[in-house]
Amino acid sequence: MTSRISLALCLFFLNSCYKQKMSDIIIVAPIFTMNDNQPWAEAVAIKNNSILYVGNKKHVFKYKDNDTHIIENPNGLVLPGFIDNHVHLIESGIEFNGCQLTGLTSISQINQEINKYINKYPNKEWIRGSGFDLTIFKNGNPKKELLDKITGNRPAYFLSSDAHTAWVNSKALELAGITKYTKDPPSGTIERDPKTKEPSGALREDAKKLVSEILPLYSKKELDIALHKASNEASKFGITTIFDAGSESIRATESSYGPIDAYRNATKNNKISLRVESSFVVYPDTWKQDIIKLKKNRFKNNFGSLNTIKIYADGVIEGGTASLFEPYKGTNNYGLLNWDIDTLKQVIAIFEKEGANIHVHAIGDRAISDVLDAFEYAKNENKFYNNRHVISHVQLVHPKDLIRFKKLGIIASFQALWAYPDNYIKELTLPVLDSARASWMYPLRSISSSGGIIVGGSDWSVTSLDPLKAIEVAITRKEPGSESGETLNSHESVSLTTILKAYTIDAAYALFKENIIGSIEVGKVADIIMLNKNIFKSPDHEIHKAKVDITIFDGKIVYTR
Numbered sequence: 001m002t003s004r005i006s007l008a009l010c011l012f013f014l015n016s017c018y019k020q021k022m023s024d025i026i027i028v029a030p031i032f033t034m035n036d037n038q039p040w041a042e043a044v045a046i047k048n049n050s051i052l053y054v055g056n057k058k059h060v061f062k063y064k065d066n067d068t069h070i071i072e073n074p075n076g077l078v079l080p081g082f083i084d085n086h087v088h089l090i091e092s093g094i095e096f097n098g099c100q101l102t103g104l105t106s107i108s109q110i111n112q113e114i115n116k117y118i119n120k121y122p123n124k125e126w127i128r129g130s131g132f133d134l135t136i137f138k139n140g141n142p143k144k145e146l147l148d149k150i151t152g153n154r155p156a157y158f159l160s161s162d163a164h165t166a167w168v169n170s171k172a173l174e175l176a177g178i179t180k181y182t183k184d185p186p187s188g189t190i191e192r193d194p195k196t197k198e199p200s201g202a203l204r205e206d207a208k209k210l211v212s213e214i215l216p217l218y219s220k221k222e223l224d225i226a227l228h229k230a231s232n233e234a235s236k237f238g239i240t241t242i243f244d245a246g247s248e249s250i251r252a253t254e255s256s257y258g259p260i261d262a263y264r265n266a267t268k269n270n271k272i273s274l275r276v277e278s279s280f281v282v283y284p285d286t287w288k289q290d291i292i293k294l295k296k297n298r299f300k301n302n303f304g305s306l307n308t309i310k311i312y313a314d315g316v317i318e319g320g321t322a323s324l325f326e327p328y329k330g331t332n333n334y335g336l337l338n339w340d341i342d343t344l345k346q347v348i349a350i351f352e353k354e355g356a357n358i359h360v361h362a363i364g365d366r367a368i369s370d371v372l373d374a375f376e377y378a379k380n381e382n383k384f385y386n387n388r389h390v391i392s393h394v395q396l397v398h399p400k401d402l403i404r405f406k407k408l409g410i411i412a413s414f415q416a417l418w419a420y421p422d423n424y425i426k427e428l429t430l431p432v433l434d435s436a437r438a439s440w441m442y443p444l445r446s447i448s449s450s451g452g453i454i455v456g457g458s459d460w461s462v463t464s465l466d467p468l469k470a471i472e473v474a475i476t477r478k479e480p481g482s483e484s485g486e487t488l489n490s491h492e493s494v495s496l497t498t499i500l501k502a503y504t505i506d507a508a509y510a511l512f513k514e515n516i517i518g519s520i521e522v523g524k525v526a527d528i529i530m531l532n533k534n535i536f537k538s539p540d541h542e543i544h545k546a547k548v549d550i551t552i553f554d555g556k557i558v559y560t561r
Contacts, residue, residue, distance in 0.1 A: 023047045023063040024555065025526075027071045030534055031078040034505040034519035044078065046526040049555035054520055069557075076549065077534040079500065080519055081240025081527035082467045083507035085413045086359075086392050086457025088163075089234070089276075090247045090259045093226030094218065095461050099129030102161060102461070107136060107146065114150045125216055127156040130461065132167065134160050135423040140318055141191055142167040144201030157211055162424070163462055164316045166208040173199050176211045185210070187284070187312075187338040189321065205315045205336060223262045224271075231272035235559040237466050238529035238548040241275040243457070243511060245359060245392065246310035260297050260306060267304025273551075273558040275527075277511050279308040279359060284339055287347050294356055303554075308357040311347075312338050314367035317395065318428035322364035325398065328432040334366070341370050349378035352387055359390045359413075365398040365440070372404045379408065388510050392457065396433075397443050405452035411510045412447050415459045416474035416499065419444070421486045438489075444474055444499075445492045454494075455510050456503040467503050468535075472543035474499040480544040496536065496543075526555040 023045035031041040033054060043060035045053035053063055064070070099117035104110050110132060118127060134140035147156050147169035155172040159165070173179075180197040184190050188207030191200045203211065218226075234242065247259035263278040265271070280297065282290045290309065299306050315321025315336050320328060323337040339347075348358055358375075362368045371391055391405075392413040405412055418424075419442035430438055448454045456474075458465050469480045474494050477487045508518025517527050530550040535543045551559035 021052075021063060022065040023052050023068050025069045025071065025552070025557070026060055026064055027078055027528070027530065028057045028060065029071075029073045029076045029078045029530060030536075031520060032500065032536070033521065034080055034501060035521045038521075041520070044520055044528065046528070046552070046555050049525055051520060051522055051524050051526050051528075054522055071530065071550065073530060073532070073549070075533055077531045077536065077546075078520070079238070079529050079531065080504040080517065081529050081551065081553065082238045082503045083241040083455075083511070083518065084234070084239050084457050084460070084465070084467070084503075085243050085390070085455040085507045085510055086245045086415065087242050087460045087465070088247060088462075089230045089242055089244050089460070090223060090227050090262060092233075092461035092465075093228070093230030094222070095130050096226070096229055097222075099127065099158070100131055101129055101133075101158065102131030104131075104133065105136065110136070111146075111150055114147075118151065118154075125154075126172075127151050127154055128158070128215070130159040130163075131161050132158055133423065134162070134165060134318055135427045140165070140428050141200065141202050144169050144173065144199070147201065157215060159208075161462060162316055162318065164205060164319050164321065166203040166211060168201055168203060168211050172211050173201075176214055178210055182210075187315075187336055189319075189336075204319045205321050206338075220257045220262075223257070223259060224266070227262050227266055227272060231266075231274050232559075233465060235273050235551045235553070236548065236561075237468075238531075238551050239274070239465070239467065240527040240529070240551065240553045241508070241511065241513070241517060243277045243308070243359070244279060245361075245457075245459070246279050246281040263304055263306070264299050264301070268301045270303065272303075273553040273556075274303070275513070275517070276304040277308060278304065278306040279310045280306075281310045281312065282347070282351070284343065291350065291354065294351070294354060307355065308359055309351055311344075311358065311360045313344070313360050313362040313371050314338060314364050316363055317432065318424050320432070322396070323367040323370075324364045324396070325366045325369070326437070329434055330432070335364050337367060337370065339370075341373065344370065345374045345377040348374045349381045352378045352389075353382050357387055357389060359392060361393060362391050363393045363395040365396045365401070365437070368394065368397055369401050372401055372408060372410065375408050375410055376404075388512065390455070390510060393459075394447075395442060396437060396440055397447075399440065402443060402446045402452075403450050405447050406450050411453045411455055413455050413457050413510075414442060414444055414474070414502070415457055415463065415470065416442070416444065417458070417463050417470040418442065419488055419492070420473050420477055420479050420482075421488045422479065425488060439491075441489055441492075443489075443492050444494045448494060448498055453506050453509065454498075454502045455507040456499065466544070468546055469544045471496070471499050471503065471535075472540065474502075475540050475543070478541065481541055483539070483541045496540075526552055528552040532561070
């Protein structure tokens with residue numbers, strides 16, 4: 001009797017061990033792993049949320065049983081899940097319910113779209129929207145009169161596609177109390193009629209807040225729905241991890257619930273298929289209170305965390321607000337530096353000492369140099385350095401500062417989809433820069449070849465969430481799909497391998513996650529995507545045509561095309 005029980009237990013134990021080794025999912029396809037010790041593989045096996053096997057297709061079937069889901073595509077490409085290192089996810093989700101002007105190319109199209117929206121929502125208190133192209137308007141300066149004709153006596157607020165200019169109508173200006181006597185805020189500009197000095201309808205940088213702070217508030221439900229919608233959109237593009245670069249423009253009706261709470265709740269309760277590093281914006285006039293805010297809002301769970309602050313060092317070139325060493329061509333304008341350099345040094349050193357990571361928006365050469373100075377000051381002041389700070393956008397870098405990214409360990413977050421001659425570049429950027437400075441723009445190769453780490457981000461909804469479009473432009477420096485079109489600084493192009501690492505293993509490093517995600521290795525978490533074709537075998541100008549067929553997050557299929 002005892003021997004029978006022992007035999008049964010033994011068989012049960014062996015069967016359990018066998019089942020433990022069997023995989024839930026097997027993928028057979030070309031696999032670019034991002035693991036330097038095993039760059040390519042033919043198959044991967046997944047058990048629960050972990051990678052069980054990476055190797056050849058002959059041996060992978062040792063991990064198959066009747067319950068294993070088999071996925072095969074010999075013409076596809078398997079990659080680690082994409083990591084978007086600079087996105088405004090909740091804000092973008094909110095914009096789904098606003099008036100979308102993205103992609104419109106004329107004033108008449110804008111008129112039609114706003115009219116359609118007004119007719120669809122006749123009872124909305126405010127007309128709100130986003131995505132308009134500044135280049136449609138003379139000098140990138142939209143006028144209130146145009147909106148007045150469409151919106152009448154209902155207040156209107158629209159954000160430009162770069163999110164650094166607000167276009168408002170007369171009613172909005174009236175409600176905000178903005179007149180010709182209103183002074184520009186320290187880090188913003190109220191555009192004015194040159195004769196009357198009355199506000200003309202465009203508000204740059206911090207001047208946007210004069211109106212945005214009186215906009216209707218969003219409910220908790222609206223924030224949660226926006227996050228859910230935006231997360232699903234990310235899955236469609238193979239994005240499994242994001243860094244949210246501050247959702248500062250969102251204000252909620254429940255004072256105790258905001259974007260950070262939405263992220264904390266969703267990641268804690270596994271309500272979205274994303275890993276999230278959240279952040280909040282620190283401003284020059286509130287930074288002392290924001291130290292308390294950091295301590296209060298820090299969190300970490302299986303899928304989410306917050307330990308990063310966002311700082312805006314300057315504005316954007318197209319609005320004349322990026323901070324430059326030399327003035328914009330033909331003007332005495334050097335742009336706007338949002339922070340006094342001594343204060344910036346102090347703030348970065350203090351937050352670093354608090355253990356926070358710091359993510360800085362810096363576009364002009366002066367702003368980037370000042371931020372590097374501040375990071376160097378903090379490093380010397382604190383006598384330790386275990387942070388992975390980021391400068392994002394990195395548009396115009398003075399040659400003397402290129403090597404400093406490697407020297408100081410500062411990560412450069414590029415929105416590579418901007419690095420081709422679109423209308424913003426041709427009509428609003430190149431005309432205000434001399435040729436020498438123009439040749440410095442978006443130095444992906446210079447920073448990466450000198451040993452600096454580059455990572456990729458979309459800045460969605462400023463531009464497309466699709467990483468493959470940005471990956472193509474990083475290689476071609478041309479408009480997606482252009483085989484022989486204009487280029488922007490082709491000497492700064494990078495290889496496919498380099499930019500793929502910027503969206504996977506190097507982006508994971510920037511978020512302190514390189515030991516769990518970012519590459520396809522045994523023991524790592526199974527955040528994996530499969531493209532419908534192998535982009536290593538595609539012409540460079542066709543990379544953007546590839547589609548994500550499958551997105552696997554934490555070992556589960558969360559999207560199929």
